[in-house]
Amino acid sequence: MKAQMQKGFTLIELMIVVAIIGILAAVAIPAYQDYIARSQMAEAMSLASGLKTNVSEVFAQDGTCPANGANGIAAAADIKGNYVASVTAAGTASAAGGCTITALMKSSDVSKGIQGKNLVLTLSNADKGSNIWTCTSSAEQKYLPKACAPAAAGGSSGG
Secondary structure, eight states: OOOOOOOSOOHHHHHHHHHHHHHHHHHHHHHHHHHHHHHHHHHHHHHHHTTHHHHHHHHHHHSSOOOTTSTTOOOGGGSOOSSEEEEEEEEEEETTEEEEEEEEEOSSSSOGGGTTOEEEEEEEOGGGTSOEEEEEESSOGGGSOGGGOOGGGTOOEEO
């Protein structure tokens, strides 16, 4: 009798491959979702950073924090993106700064971890001759761009 050669894969081999793919997917999908949320928050940082020059200039000239709709700053609802609902310029002026720029994320069509969250840039150190913009957010740190790291880790960016 001739021995028959095995052709194809056995059921156990196929089950092992499926299990390995399942484990890889379980690790990769949450990491990818965090990456997507971080890229969406990067839009908020970009739109908010676009107002830093206007806010700094008005503060330097008038000692006040400008509001949307004045001083060349568009209405909050007009400064929006695919994931950002609005960007608001406000704050209470002090010698050190105090002006804020707040980007509000949309409450739908964005990653779940950042829905309705905000990213706030705050002006400080103006009384010492330079503007330092500090970034804070109501979103978890893992969703924030590197430029919005905690102050202890060097999250301030000059403006």
